Structures are given as structure tokens and as C-alpha cells.
Amino acid sequence: MPETVERTFAPLLALIRAERPLVHSVTNLVVMNFTANVLLAVGASPVMAHAPEEVSDFVVLSRAVVINMGTVDSGSFGSMELATRKAKKKKVPWVFDPVGIGATRFREGIGRYLARQKPSVIRGNASEIIALAGGLGQAKGVDALDGSDAAIDAGKRLSAKRKTVVAVTGATDYVIEGDSVTAIDGGHPMSQRVTGTGCAATALVGAFLAVAPPREAAIAALELMKHAGEIAGKTAAGPGSFAVAFLDALGNA
Amino acid sequence: MPETVERTFAPLLALIRAERPLVHSVTNLVVMNFTANVLLAVGASPVMAHAPEEVSDFVVLSRAVVINMGTVDSGSFGSMELATRKAKKKKVPWVFDPVGIGATRFREGIGRYLARQKPSVIRGNASEIIALAGGLGQAKGVDALDGSDAAIDAGKRLSAKRKTVVAVTGATDYVIEGDSVTAIDGGHPMSQRVTGTGCAATALVGAFLAVAPPREAAIAALELMKHAGEIAGKTAAGPGSFAVAFLDALGNA
Amino acid sequence: MPETVERTFAPLLALIRAERPLVHSVTNLVVMNFTANVLLAVGASPVMAHAPEEVSDFVVLSRAVVINMGTVDSGSFGSMELATRKAKKKKVPWVFDPVGIGATRFREGIGRYLARQKPSVIRGNASEIIALAGGLGQAKGVDALDGSDAAIDAGKRLSAKRKTVVAVTGATDYVIEGDSVTAIDGGHPMSQRVTGTGCAATALVGAFLAVAPPREAAIAALELMKHAGEIAGKTAAGPGSFAVAFLDALGNA
Numbered sequence: 186m187p188e189t190v191e192r193t194f195a196p197l198l199a200l201i202r203a204e205r206p207l208v209h210s211v212t213n214l215v216v217m218n219f220t221a222n223v224l225l226a227v228g229a230s231p232v233m234a235h236a237p238e239e240v241s242d243f244v245v246l247s248r249a250v251v252i253n254m255g256t257v258d259s260g261s262f263g264s265m266e267l268a269t270r271k272a273k274k275k276k277v278p279w280v281f282d283p284v285g286i287g288a289t290r291f292r293e294g295i296g297r298y299l300a301r302q303k304p305s306v307i308r309g310n311a312s313e314i315i316a317l318a319g320g321l322g323q324a325k326g327v328d329a330l331d332g333s334d335a336a337i338d339a340g341k342r343l344s345a346k347r348k349t350v351v352a353v354t355g356a357t358d359y360v361i362e363g364d365s366v367t368a369i370d371g372g373h374p375m376s377q378r379v380t381g382t383g384c385a386a387t388a389l390v391g392a393f394l395a396v397a398p399p400r401e402a403a404i405a406a407l408e409l410m411k412h413a414g415e416i417a418g419k420t421a422a423g424p425g426s427f428a429v430a431f432l433d434a435l436g437n438a
Numbered sequence: 439m440p441e442t443v444e445r446t447f448a449p450l451l452a453l454i455r456a457e458r459p460l461v462h463s464v465t466n467l468v469v470m471n472f473t474a475n476v477l478l479a480v481g482a483s484p485v486m487a488h489a490p491e492e493v494s495d496f497v498v499l500s501r502a503v504v505i506n507m508g509t510v511d512s513g514s515f516g517s518m519e520l521a522t523r524k525a526k527k528k529k530v531p532w533v534f535d536p537v538g539i540g541a542t543r544f545r546e547g548i549g550r551y552l553a554r555q556k557p558s559v560i561r562g563n564a565s566e567i568i569a570l571a572g573g574l575g576q577a578k579g580v581d582a583l584d585g586s587d588a589a590i591d592a593g594k595r596l597s598a599k600r601k602t603v604v605a606v607t608g609a610t611d612y613v614i615e616g617d618s619v620t621a622i623d624g625g626h627p628m629s630q631r632v633t634g635t636g637c638a639a640t641a642l643v644g645a646f647l648a649v650a651p652p653r654e655a656a657i658a659a660l661e662l663m664k665h666a667g668e669i670a671g672k673t674a675a676g677p678g679s680f681a682v683a684f685l686d687a688l689g690n691a
Numbered sequence: 692m693p694e695t696v697e698r699t700f701a702p703l704l705a706l707i708r709a710e711r712p713l714v715h716s717v718t719n720l721v722v723m724n725f726t727a728n729v730l731l732a733v734g735a736s737p738v739m740a741h742a743p744e745e746v747s748d749f750v751v752l753s754r755a756v757v758i759n760m761g762t763v764d765s766g767s768f769g770s771m772e773l774a775t776r777k778a779k780k781k782k783v784p785w786v787f788d789p790v791g792i793g794a795t796r797f798r799e800g801i802g803r804y805l806a807r808q809k810p811s812v813i814r815g816n817a818s819e820i821i822a823l824a825g826g827l828g829q830a831k832g833v834d835a836l837d838g839s840d841a842a843i844d845a846g847k848r849l850s851a852k853r854k855t856v857v858a859v860t861g862a863t864d865y866v867i868e869g870d871s872v873t874a875i876d877g878g879h880p881m882s883q884r885v886t887g888t889g890c891a892a893t894a895l896v897g898a899f900l901a902v903a904p905p906r907e908a909a910i911a912a913l914e915l916m917k918h919a920g921e922i923a924g925k926t927a928a929g930p931g932s933f934a935v936a937f938l939d940a941l942g943n944a
Contacts (some may be wrong), residue, residue: 216471221721225883225885225930233762236764238764288495291489364750371776380475423689424686424688436931437928468739487885511744512744538738633737648863675939678942685736
């Protein structure tokens with residue numbers, strides 16, 4: 186039975202603000218600007234270089250790495266491969282977002298390969314976590330069709346198989362490590378009408394990985410997402426002002 | 439003589455919201471985030487994958503496709519070629535945005551090639567439609583220098599030649615099918631000071647193509663653009679807040 | 692001793708609004724949308740095509756060019772090489788933003804190469820200007836760790852060596868030409884928590900280069916940045932609303 190926790194992100198967020206850790210992302214073209222702003226709002230220092238000539242150098246300089254396969258192609262996959270290999274070698278923690286993994290074979294192959302490269306955290310919606318765990322989620326494009334609780338068992342299997350923390354996000358979020366499941370409630374439904382909020386959650390996991398172990402980092406990041414979503418939902422007049430108020434809430438948290 | 443119509447987008451918009459159709463875009467790097475947010479705001483489910491290994495798979499999963507050549511290069515042109523070929527074969531409706539077609543030979547070659555691949559709708563500004571129809575518009579970069587009414591005849595020729603619906607946008611928009619011309623007035627001049635509003639119109643045509651035939655889809659999309667522009671213009675204090683209010687208005691329409 | 696000047700951007704800004712010059716950017720993927728909106732807000736006409744088949748054609752059509760190496764790779768470096776070669780040949784003024792030059796060898800090689808191609812203005816933060824001048828700035832990723840005044844001497848050396856105007860931005864901005872140094876104060880600290888504000892300064896230098904000589908263009912652009920930042924800072928509730936209010940302030944300046 187998942188337990189609901191009090192929000193505990195504040196001391197870790199203060200650490201991020203004090204240390205301004207470099208967080209390197211090889212991420213998707215749709216959300217680069219938004220997730221860079223998310224990282225800056227919490228006090229991290231984002232970099233998004235992808236050239237194979239330098240991507241490993243940036244991993245070495247960074248305290249955490251974010252890999253998001255939303256618009257992956259053979260070129261950016263090469264960069265992800267270099268980045269994750271270096272992260273593994275230098276023990277730089279990294280978070281993996283298997284965007285839309287159930288939708289195509291190409292995406293499935295890349296997602297499974299990256300999931301085997303020892304990510305510290307895998308963050309996805311229910312359909313993605315089910316697909317990555319080898320089950321039959323209702324993948325359609327990049328949006329989840331399954332409720333997040335439908336992915337708890339898949340998340341446990343994936344966590345055990347890949348020895349990693351799994352974060353399933355949805356109306357309720359679940360952070361799973363082995364058989365331990367932490368539920369995080371709250372947020373606002375309008376976040377589903379802003380592109381890149383899932384990717385923003387992954388980026389925030391990256392920021393917290395710079396200052397905390399994987400399970401604590403994932404819990405803090407998702408708590409902060411819910412917190413900022415709630416605040417944004419109070420004043421937003423629609424999805425445009427929600428995104429703006431969400432960044433403000435992150436900046437003021 | 440163009441006739442002005444009452445706004446009729448509401449029932450089709452309700453269909454989009456009910457069915458949440460997957461709309462696949464191979465689009466330009468400048469507007470990916472904004473047009474994804476536009477599609478989400480009206481209830482569609484946007485995907486923006488471009489890898490040649492999977493772009494056709496996404497077309498098959500989608501109910502409409504958006505092709506925008508704003509930042510086209512040989513790589514993304516290859517993806518557009520695969521996507522439009524599959525769309526034609528599987529009868530998935532698609533809309534083409536020939537951004538800046540008059541400006542360079544490279545762009546002209548690509549634009550003419552794509553216009554021959556049976557798009558359901560071609561959406562452009564006056565200069566682009568004139569250039570694509572083979573006339574001498576005053577192309578300069580990607581902004582129109584001609585008034586939209588200057589492109590009505592070119593639009594009719596293009597519609598007849600390519601057996602497609604042509605949408606010319608400007609202060610007044612025109613949706614042209616053969617000799618039939620529908621005028622759509624309204625909107626707000628500040629939309630010209632926000633990047634990607636033309637691309638947003640194209641994306642919305644894509645969303646409506648998922649639930650309606652080409653002419654009805656183009657009319658509904660442009661009506662909705664004008665409607666949201668008018669609402670945004672009432673509260674916007676400048677181009678930044680206009681873009682935010684525009685997304686809010688789409689979300690609340 | 693740097694002298695502080697009264698703000699003098701208004702007449703040049705009026706020229707941009709009257710002439711709507713085409714400004715071509717080969718720029719970084721994170722900030723394309725934001726800097727296009729910055730250019731539109733001041734009345735310029737932005738283009739961001741990068742295909743090697745046409746990038747030189749756009750340079751010929753343009754009144755100024757912006758080169759930003761934030762997410763450079765071998766492909767976009769090729770486009771930058773073509774664009775800067777054509778700009779030099781056709782005497783189109785251009786501004787160079789050596790983003791993160793101190794961070795990796797790849798970036799250092801590209802940055803030094805481009806700095807030798809006769810840019811009209813080089814705009815960077817203190818760490819970048821120090822690194823480009825051959826000194827030891829505290830580069831870490833893409834954010835400056837040095838105060839802007841620490842880079843005045845490096846800026847003078849760089850200006851003399853490359854016969855170019857150097858603009859160092861920070862809490863105080865400095866526009867340097869040979870031994871002449873103009874200081875520009877003001878702005879708002881929240882601009883550091885919005886991604887791409889440095890890139891926006893570079894884009895604005897590009898817009899002013901279309902209507903003024905390099906030193907005047909750089910001064911006007913940085914004055915306008917400070918002015919818009921001050922206005923945005925008065926109403927912003929956080930980094931999200933700061934970015935929106937900043938674009939509004941540019942639009943209303």
C-alpha cells in the first residue's frame with residue numbers, strides 16, 4: 186500500500202540554490218527552452234550541448250545528467266550513448282526519460298538500450314513504464330493512456346531488473362525502489378495541457394540528483410512539481426498562464 | 439466576391455476535445471514548443487518525432503500530419519518526404535506550411551516538391567502562396583510583404599492545380615477551394631509580433647483535419663485563430679503577454 | 692575609468708521599427724523561439740534558416756547576422772562558417788556569441804575560429820570574454836563565474852587583436868572598442884534566472900547592427916536590455932512572468 190508523505194523538498198532545494206550544480210541535458214527539441222528555464226528557476230545551472238566531440242566533457246563537469254529521448258534520432262542517440270557511458274564511468278548520477286517508448290520499434294530499441302546503462306532514476310508516465318518493463322501499456326504517441334497506479338507493478342519489476350529508482354508520474358506520482366513505493370499527491374490537472382511538464386519533472390529529478398541519492402532526489406523533485414502545479418493552478422487562466430505561473434512558483438519555492 | 443461567415447468552429451473543437459486525436463508534426467525548430475502548446479490547448483495530442491526510422495510509424499498512428507519547412511535541411515526534408523509519402527498512402531490528411539518559399543532556390547525546390555505530394559491543405563501568407571503558385575510575390579525572409587487579398591487569384595490557381603484547399607492568412611484570411619473563397623476577419627495585429635503565429639494556424643488546421651474535411655478544417659482553424667487573437671488582444675500588454683493570453687484563449691475556447 | 696552614459700537607444704530603435712530589417716540567425720536550439728520573439732518585439736524581421744544549401748542566400752538578403760554557438764555541432768558549425776564567410780564578403784555586419792567557450796576544447800576551437808572571421812561585435816559574459824582573449828576565466832558550463840569588470844582588460848586585448856567591438860555583459864555591461872570603455876548599468880538580477888537573456892542581448896545587437904555602426908549598436912542594444920529588464924523587474928512575480936514582461940517591455944520601448 187503506497188504511503189503518502191509530507192513534502193520534504195525544502196532542504197534539498199536550498200542545497201541546489203547554494204551550490205548551483207551544473208546539470209547537463211541531452212534532451213528533446215520541443216522542451217529545451219522550458220526545461221532550461223525549469224532548471225534555472227530552482228537554482229541549477231543548465232547546459233544542453235550535444236556535439237559528440239564535447240558531450241562527454243560536459244558530463245565530467247556536471248553533477249547530474251538528464252537524458253530525454255523525445256525527439257531522438259541516430260545523431261542524438263549517439264550523443265546519449267557517449268553521455269551515459271561517461272556518466273557510468275565517472276559515477277555522475279543520471280535520470281532517463283523514455284518518452285513515447287511504446288509507440289515505435291525504433292523508440293523501443295533505444296529506450297531499452299538506455300535503460301540498461303545504469304540510470305539512477307527512470308521517470309515516465311504509466312504507459313512508458315509499463316512498456317519499458319515489458320508489459321502491454323496502451324501507448325499512443327507520447328501521452329499516457331493508463332492511470333499511474335496501473336504501472337506500480339511494472340515499476341517494481343523494472344526497478345528490480347535495472348537496480349534503479351523508477352518514478353511514475355500522473356494524477357498521483359509513485360517513486361519505486363524495489364518493493365518500496367512512495368505516493369505523491371497534489372498538483373493540478375492543467376499541467377497535462379502544457380507541453381513538457383513530464384520532461385520538466387525529469388529535469389528536476391536531475392537537479393535533485395546533484396545533491397541527493399536517487400530515491401530522495403526523485404521524491405523531492407516530484408513533490409516540488411506538485412507544489413508548483415498547485416500554486417500555478419490557483420491563478421492560471423489557461424495553459425499559457427499556467428506555464429508562466431509554474432515557473433514563477435518554482436522560482437519562489 | 440469573398441463572403442464573410444459566422445464563426446462555426448465550436449462543434450468541431452468539441453470533437454477534438456472529445457477524441458484527443460494524435461497529430462504528428464515534422465516542423466520547424468523555432469516553433470516546436472509553441473505549436474505543441476497550441477495543439478495541447480485545443481485538446482489534440484501532439485507528437486514531433488522526426489527520425490527516419492520511425493516517422494512513418496507515427497504517421498500511421500496519427501489522424502493528421504503537419505509539415506512545416508521553416509528550418510528545413512536535407513535531414514528534415516528526408517523525414518518530410520517519408521511522412522508525406524506514408525500520409526498519401528494511408529490517406530492520413532495533412533497540411534503543408536511552405537515557410538519562406540520565395541526566399542531561396544533551395545526552399546523553392548523543397549516547397550514545390552512537397553506541394554505536389556497531395557496535401558489536404560496548404561497554409562501560407564500572401565507572399566508564400568503567390569510564390570508557390572508561380573507568381574512574383576515580394577518574398578523577403580519569412581514575413582509577408584503582400585496583403586492577403588493580393589494572393590486570392592494565386593490561391594485559386596494553386597488550389598486548382600494541386601487539387602487542394604489553400605488558406606492565405608493575413609489581416610483577413612481566405613480559405614480557397616477551386617473558385618470558392620471564404621473570408622475570415624478579426625484577430626489582432628499584435629499576432630504579427632509573436633513568432634510562430636502563422637505556424638500555429640497551420641498546426642490548428644492539422645488538429646481540425648483530424649475531425650473534419652479540408653475546407654471545413656481550414657475555416658474552423660482560422661476562425662479559432664482570429665477568435666483567440668481577439669481575446670488575447672483585449673488583455674495583452676505587449677507581445678509576451680499576447681502569446682500567453684493567446685494560449686489561454688485557445689484553452690478556454 | 693568607464694563612463695556611464697544616458698540611454699540613447701530610442702532613435703535607433705525607431706529606425707529598426709521603420710525599416711523592419713531582416714536579421715538572420717544561426718543560433719542555438721535552446722533560445723531560438725525566445726530570441727526570435729525578442730527580434731520581433733523590437734520590430735526586426737528574424738530568419739533562422741541553417742541549411743548549407745541556402746544559409747549564404749539568407750545572409751545576402753539580410754542587414755545583419757547573429758552567430759551563437761550555444762548548441763554548436765559539426766553541422767551547425769558548417770552553416771556558421773558559410774554564413775560568416777558570406778557576411779565578410781558582402782560586408783553584412785554580424786555579431787558573435789561565443790557561448791560557453793571556456794568549457795571544452797571543441798568549443799574553444801570553434802570559438803577562436805569564428806572570432807577570427809571579422810565579427811563586428813563579440814558579445815559574451817566575463818568568463819567567455821576572458822577565455823576568448825586567451826586568459827584564464829572561471830568557465831563552468833555556460834554561466835559566468837566572473838564579475839563583468841574582471842573582463843575589461845581581456846575585452847580591450849580582444850578588441851585590439853580582432854579589431855572588433857567587444858561587449859561584456861553582467862551586473863554592469865561594458866562596450867569596449869580599443870581603449871574606449873562604455874559602462875551600462877541597470878537591469879534586474881532576475882534576468883539571470885531566465886535562459887537565453889545573454890543570447891537575447893546578442894540578438895538585439897544584431898538588430899541594431901542593421902541600422903548603426905558596431906559600437907553604437909552594441910551600446911543601444913545593451914541599454915535596451917537594461918531598460919526592459921528594469922521594467923520587467925517591477926511587475927515580475929518570478930522568472931516565468933519576468934520573461935513575459937521583458938518581451939512586453941521590448942515591444943513597448
